[in-house]
């Protein structure tokens with residue numbers, strides 16, 4: 312019998328369980344090898360991509376995002392049973408959606424970790440830091456997802472960031488002249 316789905320904290324968990332549900336303004340997905348290196352790379356990818364899209368992240372939010380991605384990626388690599396892990400990142404102006412999908416249909420079991428417990432803390436940390444979280448079953452495995460609130464975005468920050476990026480990209484690059492001395 313399949314394990315009961317784990318509850319998230321928000322009432323609209325089921326709705327948000329569908330990644331890239333159309334209300335997101337930005338979204339992307341990476342396929343990462345199910346290896347330890349992905350555990351280091353995935354958190355940095357997520358934070359860098361959000362900043363690249365022009366979202367303002369304060370230090371605490373960036374740290375929470377990194378930690379959640381690190382925990383769910385570690386679990387997908389350790390328990391996922393496949394060669395690849397898919398990391399999905401989607402964002403609206405006030406919320407970020409993160410999900411790792413793996414190839415195992417085994418459902419994670421979240422525990423209330425005690426201080427002295429060395430293991431069993433990953434999903435507890437996710438539950439503590441996320442606005443909501445849950446499990447999304449797929450035909451070939453499952454996704455473990457979490458949402459994180461973004462700090463208030465400074466007025467026009469998003470637009471200004473994109474404009475600055477365009478300006479920087481369109482600036483003429485310095486010409487490099489190579490002088491060759493002919494003997």
Ligand SMILES: Nc1ncnc2c1ncn2[C@@H]1O[C@H](COP(=O)(O)OP(=O)(O)OP(=O)(O)O)[C@@H](O)[C@H]1O
Pocket residue numbers: 382386387390391413415417418419420421422429430431432433434435455
């Ligand atoms: N993606 C997954 N697929 C299958 N089982 C999972 C997955 N993620 C977690 N689990 C199961 O749920 C348990 C709890 O996961 P959790 O991340 O909370 O703790 P842990 O991985 O055992 O230890 P820690 O994260 O503290 O190193 C795991 O021991 C594992 O049995």
Ligand SMILES: [Mg+2]
Pocket residue numbers: 382385386431432433434
């Ligand atoms: Mg874990």
